Amino acid sequence: MNCIQCNRPAHGVCKFCGRAICKDHFTTSNIIMDIYPRKNDQEKDRVLVVENVLKCSYCKPIENLLEIDIKI
Numbered sequence: 001m002n003c004i005q006c007n008r009p010a011h012g013v014c015k016f017c018g019r020a021i022c023k024d025h026f027t028t029s030n031i032i033m034d035i036y037p038r039k040n041d042q043e044k045d046r047v048l049v050v051e052n053v054l055k056c057s058y059c060k061p062i063e064n065l066l067e068i069d070i071k072i
Contacts, residue, residue, distance in 0.1 A: 004056060014056035021056050029055040 001010045003022035009023035015031055020028040 004058070012054045014059060014060040015053040016055060019056045019058060021054060025057060027055050027057065028052040029059075029061070 001020040004019040005012045008022050011023045024057045030051050031053050032047050033050050036046040
């Protein structure tokens with residue numbers, strides 16, 4: 001598999017989109033891996049965040065946070 005930017009051998013893949021990236025063209029970012037909804041009204045929703053995952057230069061985070069209502 002080759003890097004999406006330079007077509008040299010890739011060293012990893014973007015955690016967000018799966019594009020192949022070499023060591024010269026990756027960055028890192030944080031990603032939410034799981035969401036733990038509150039169990040009652042006194043608690044808050046919690047998220048599991050993983051830091052420093054591989055990211056390509058094509059993926060761009062949305063600047064405004066999205067509000068979601070989790071129903072389980």
